[in-house]
Amino acid sequence: MRTLCSSTLIGEFFVIGFAGLVAMKDPDLSMSTVWTVSGIAMLLSVLLCAMVTRPGGIAMGWALQIALIASGFIVPSMFFLGAIFAALWWASVHYGRKIDEAKARFAAQAGSAGSSTPDAV
Numbered sequence: 001m002r003t004l005c006s007s008t009l010i011g012e013f014f015v016i017g018f019a020g021l022v023a024m025k026d027p028d029l030s031m032s033t034v035w036t037v038s039g040i041a042m043l044l045s046v047l048l049c050a051m052v053t054r055p056g057g058i059a060m061g062w063a064l065q066i067a068l069i070a071s072g073f074i075v076p077s078m079f080f081l082g083a084i085f086a087a088l089w090w091a092s093v094h095y096g097r098k099i100d101e102a103k104a105r106f107a108a109q110a111g112s113a114g115s116s117t118p119d120a121v
Contacts, residue, residue, distance in 0.1 A: 001096025005061065006049040008092045012068065012085050013045045019075045026074065041067065058093055065089050 020038030024031055044064060051057035065086040072079030 001093065001100050002052050004092035004096040004099075005052040005058075005089070008085065008088045009045045009049050009052075009061070009064075011088070012064065013042050015081055015085065016041045016045060016068070019071060019078055019081075022075045022077070029074070061089055061093075 016038055020034050020042075023029055023034045023038070026034075041064070044060075048057060048061055048064065051060065065082065068085055069079060069082030072082060
């Protein structure tokens with residue numbers, strides 16, 4: 001799960017940065033505000049890569065997805081990109097858990113099969 005979720009979060013890092021560049025063109029927003037908000041979101045996306053497997057990591061990832069979609073009120077294309085990344089986040093969590101379960105089953109089967117065979121000396 002960690003690999004899939006981290007890949008999604010790193011992709012979001014770049015999308016947030018590009019959205020910041022687009023938001024800079026808005027005359028109602030100051031450049032310092034845009035880059036403070038974008039910088040915090042970008043930093044959060046990188047930090048979440050390390051927190052994915054910890055308690056609350058997935059929930060914080062969902063909060064980032066909601067914030068990404070909500071950023072569409074500033075940069076309208078983020079409604080679409082946020083929804084795409086929310087779907088990718090869901091898929092990363094869902095299929096990542098399935099992969100982790102399959103790896104655990106495989107390791108358990110390999111461990112039980114290895115212990116039942118006699119040692120040949």
